[in-house]
Amino acid sequence: MQCRAEIPHLKKVIAENRDTTVTFVSINTRDPEKVVDAEIKRYEMTYPVFYGRDRNITKDFKVLKLPRLILVKADGTIYKDVDFMKAEELKAEIVKLLAK
Numbered sequence: 001m002q003c004r005a006e007i008p009h010l011k012k013v014i015a016e017n018r019d020t021t022v023t024f025v026s027i028n029t030r031d032p033e034k035v036v037d038a039e040i041k042r043y044e045m046t047y048p049v050f051y052g053r054d055r056n057i058t059k060d061f062k063v064l065k066l067p068r069l070i071l072v073k074a075d076g077t078i079y080k081d082v083d084f085m086k087a088e089e090l091k092a093e094i095v096k097l098l099a100k
Contacts, residue, residue, distance in 0.1 A: 009087035013094070014047055021074070022094055025050060027057050029066065071097055 014024050024047040028036045040049055050057075057063070061070055061078065071080040071093060079097050 009090075011044075011046070013087055013090050016091070017094060020094075020098060022098070024048075027051075029058055029063075073097065073100070 010024070017024075026045065026047060026049040028049060028051055036049060036051065039045070061068075061081075063070075065083065067083070069080075069082050069085055069090070070078060073079045079100075080093055085093065
């Protein structure tokens with residue numbers, strides 16, 4: 001999984017948003033399922049991880065580079081699409097998104 005360094009801070013942000021309408025998911029488009037399953041266990045990922053292989057995920061979200069952090073509004077439109085965000089930046093963007 002490409003985002004090893006991101007997982008601890010992402011887990012913290014997820015925990016802090018447990019009582020909000022924010023939903024976190026991970027989509028893996030490259031690794032074989034058994035490798036991803038091992039990573040989920042290793043990093044104790046508690047959010048859903050979907051396999052996007054052969055499902056046009058990268059096309060649907062216009063992903064040209066991985067890994068990606070995509071914040072999606074409730075109506076399904078993309079709010080922000082970036083390579084990486086530190087925890088504080090991510091928290092600030094979630095606050096802005098929830099205020100809309």
